Amino acid sequence: MSFLEYKELIEDGDTAIVFLGHDYMFPVTIQHGSQTQTKYGVIRHSTDLIGKPYGSKVTCSKGGWVHILYPTPELWTVNLPHRTQILYSTDISMITMMLELKPGSVVCESGTGSGSLSHAIIRTVAPTGHLYTVEFHQQRAEKAMEEFRQHKVDHLVTVKNQDVCKNGFGVSHIADAVFLDIPSPWEAIGHAKDALKIEGGRICSFSPCIEQVQRTCLALEEHGFTEINTLEILLRIYDVRTVTMQIPDFGKATEDEGSSESGDTAKQIPASQPSSAMFKSGISPKESVGHTGYLTFATKSLF
Amino acid sequence: MAEPGLGCGQLISEGDYVVLKREDVFKAVQVQRRKKVIFEKQWIFLDNAIGKNYGTMFEITGGGNLQPKSNIVASAEPKEAGADNRNIVDDGKSQKLTREDIEALKEKGIKGQEIVQQLIENSTTFRDKTEFAQEKYIKKKKKKYEANITILKPSTRILAIMYYAREPGKICQLRYDTLAQMLTLGNIRAGSKVIVMETCTGLVLGSVMERMGGYGSVIQMYSGSGPNRAATDCFGFPRSFYEQLYEFPLDKLEALVAGTYTSKVIPGEVNTEKTAEESSRSDNEKQDAAPEVVGDCLAEESEESMDTSPPEKKEAVKGCGEVSKNHKGGQNLDKAIEKKRKQEERRKREAEAAKLLQERNADGLILASRFHPSPLLLKLLEFVAPSRPFVVYCLYREPLLECYTKLREKGGVLNLNLSETWLRNYQVLPNRSHPKLVMSSGGGYLLYGITVAKDSPKDTTRHEKSEEPAAKKQKVSEDKS
Structure with missing residues (x-):
């Protein structure tokens, strides 16, 4: 295979990228009869990889799966x-x-x-x-x-x-x-x-x-x-997260019957549903290059 | 000249698209004889540049003509210099030459270099300035009075920097380093088949085409009557580069996906009905766009853009050059036939573009538009082969967060990343190096990833790759794949 042009199918002799998860991948040289160990089990090149399209999901011996990617120079860099x-x-x-x-x-x-x-x-x-x-x-x-x-x-x-x-x-x-x-x-x-x-x-x-x-x-x-x-x-990377923030309870403006006592108010807090707001955010990692x-x-x- | 701006010659030819440079200011123009061009508030003629090498520095002489200048700068060594600025008082009286004096010198045709020399001689404080301050003073005055213009070949680097500096609004404020990231992360290279959707007046398209060098194909998606390629023209690509450039209207995408798209029957009929009206309108729009093109590349002043609108431009570039002044009256029949032919040609190209899209095996997708990226991305990713990169630019982060979430729900992608780049320029001088005092505070955001074969619904179970972010946790829940 050549790094210079995309191709559809994985072939013997190719360099391919085994993708296990975000920022978790490694290169592999495809070889007839060869095997690759991953944390999800073994991948057999002859049966699992050769002839499959790039971008395919491949199931490993322990039932987990990985994706096989075509090596762009950017993937090669990492x-x-x-x-x-x-x-x-x-x-x-x-x-x-x-x-x-x-x-x-x-x-x-x-x-x-x-x-x-x-x-x-x-x-x-x-x-x-x-x-x-x-x-x-x-x-x-x-x-x-x-x-x-x-x-x-x-x-x-x-x-x-x-x-x-x-x-x-x-x-x-x-x-x-x-x-x-x-x-x-x-x-x-x-x-x-x-x-x-x-x-x-x-x-x-x-x-x-x-x-x-x-x-x-x-x-x-x-x-x-x-x-x-x-x-x-x-490079500034943002991790996309769903963030939930609580909404504070300021009590009520008008007093309900019998709630004027401070002790009663305290008791009422668990009764009123604590509400929260949820949003998507791009969060800067704590540390970066x-x-x-x-x-x-x-x-x-x-x- | 046979091919305008063929790009392989080292000599400036008539018809070439070039970039004028003065200090850090760029301006894209087409070289034409006896054509006035305004650059940095000065009228100039480019005639004398024809036949000279690219990279030549010129000075402006009387009458706005260019004259090649040797690059060797005669640096007038400052003889005396103060130790610090304790004796310098800003009373506005240090310069003995008045504005009128300077104007008179200019009118006499005295060269900028001499004016600067006179300014120094007539400055009472120059000798007391520190060596560094003198240097700075000379530099500042030179910038003002010595108009040296370099003529450069256009490139993505130059045009992206030029647009970002002059007309960021026209390119969705896409900063040049962000564009650089897009081209790399999108693995744009010769031989690929790339889908581009941009409303950056053709800058992104041009940069993609430059990186493909005429090999492979580009399908440009557009909204409205046609894509704006003003900046693409400024690259001065040879005609052959346009042979593999296709365009397809977004409003026919749904039909294409549904399999009901036919370029012949339905749109054809619609086209014939609307022909006169619509195409004349779109032509008018182009007509409007053409000066704007130039305005785009060239001008802050509007008179200038009208004045410099190159007539050759219209034939120079296929696709952008189909401008016909049909409203001029007279040659109606010829025009009608010509128009019909062009329309037929356009229809054929569109059908070819549709075919290329329908193969659903594009090698990459580049998005940089004023439209919300999420629907575009989801729709256009359908046409990209597995294990290919895609890159989406947006000036705002929120729409990209939405794209991220939707893509995770839908699947078929991995290694999603949301990022921006931070760019800082430096002053480097012996013992005086530091970051420049001003920097761009934002260059937009990128979302990029890699397509993969879609999961069949049954095996979306593995925990590590759970597609939907678990929103149940109180604080934050990671949704990375």
């Missing part, structure tokens, strides 16, 4: 094996739009990391674009390539195992956009400029610390980048 810190869809969305990525774009990225952003970029630049991704950690580079092959997107991506600060992207004047998520992005700005097309392009650098951003911005300016803009984007990183964007013009 399911992939972490080899590094990863970028999540909120930042990825902004990166994709602000770098003006679209089918046909040529993109340079470093580092590859766990491939979260890479999958999203490949999705967007396919079928005619290309991603050149540079990772200085050998195992990570190899693992990423293996995943790209398994997800059948390897024809759209070139993985290089080198240090972008020293050796650049290994390509010159072909990129529409460059993305940097490395500890010292300012050291790679020159290489990024080389990678961008003569007529110009966009660049983005992701850094968690403002000191990194400061140095990066200076380097961008030195290299003639314009429209330098730093921003931060955060407060910072991922600063995104610095800039443009390189022809001149």
Whole structure:
């Protein structure tokens, strides 16, 4: 299967997402004769999965059930094996739009990391674009390539195992956009400029610390980048709940017979039905992600 | 030029849809010879931009003509600077040049750069300002007197930012980062078949089309006489992008679901009856919309929008370009035939759209409209295949809460999420980095999830996935799936 196009039926060799509940899912490689354990029991790939449509409900051996989902890059992002810190869809969305990525774009990225952003970029630049991704950690580079092959997107991506600060992207004047998520992005700005097309392009650098951003911005300016803009984007999640609140009882304005005594009033409270109001609300979780990183964007013009 | 705004050339051509940029202000226009364009209260002609590279910076010379400018900024190094502002008094007397003096300089055709220099020389307090304040002063004056315009290729980034800044009301106040989320969460990509329902004057549609790059198909649902695609035009897509763009009226959806929809018999008859009247009305509406389109992209001043309404626009884009001035009288017969042909064409397209919908296998659904999202979402999800993402935008949270509840009752979806994004820009300067003083306080809300095969009623029993929120608890009851 390919991450690049939807398909109806689950097949041998596919990567699929087993969905057990909200924020509770994991990826599985579909294999004839293979089995997957879940808390609801075993799923047998040959009988339970292969040939079934994506989005189907599958009953496990203990009677519980799960859904099998087609892996979008966004589902992959929340399911992939972490080899590094990863970028999540909120930042990825902004990166994709602000770098003006679209089918046909040529993109340079470093580092590859766990491939979260890479999958999203490949999705967007396919079928005619290309991603050149540079990772200085050998195992990570190899693992990423293996995943790209398994997800059948390897024809759209070139993985290089080198240090972008020293050796650049290994390509010159072909990129529409460059993305940097490395500890010292300012050291790679020159290489990024080389990678961008003569007529110009966009660049983005992701850094968690403002000191990194400061140095990066200076380097961008030195290299003639314009429209330098730093921003931060955060996701605010709301849990949808039904909330019930009690309505206080203020008693009655006119006194009924024999209820003037305070003791009587107290006795009457349980008699009058305590009313309550119910409503739906989007509630902010007690804690959420407060910072991922600063995104610095800039443009390189022809001149 | 063969194709207006083909989008692959690096040179600005006549007929291209471009975006003018001055500082942080954008404006979308079509390049036309000898056409006055108002930008930031200045009349300009774009003639000299034709044949230049995209990204070129121009300065405005006498007569509103553009002249390419080298990007190298000669930074006049401030020689003297004060330590702080203890000696600066705001008495309004520090600038020796009067407004009349400045106007006179301008009329003499003195360049903005020189005016700024003169302002500095005639400021009695400039030398006492701190280095930072001087920098700020120069920047401010440059902004006012040096009119540098960059001509850019339109993109979702630029148009979404432009619309949000200039005319948020026209795009349901959809902030650009929220749009970015929608495109990603909706997994919009080449080769998909996407249903779009928007009343954001075509901005959302355009951004979806850009991400699909002409591969796959888009079915746009609309209400009224036709979809408004003013912003879509501003993208300057090649014609081929419109071949796989279909539109289908919402008011025929019930018939489509019931299986009673026929594009031929019933609506056809209705159409013939109403032909003259209705289509002329809708044409008039479009006619109205056309300047507005431009107004949309371009203008705060209304005269400007009339002045800059590009005539080519009408033929430039199929679907939006079917404007005929039938009320002009005269060529009635030709017009009638032409209209009939167009109507027939439109009917055919609608039938094709109906067929695409009826396959009920769309790969995604994007909603961003001024209509209540709940009925739209429930109705349109019927046409989406299982295991596909959908995204609904709404400026308000409450309607999305309702969508959430109804979807949970109905089933067929999972991983529902309600969220918004928080966006903050930064000033980054050595030792002076901090968040910008003003930020947008809300960019609207998104509800998104994934479709799945509908449960048969008997197996909706498992507790963990109980579809209806248990409202019995006193405080809060979680209804997440």
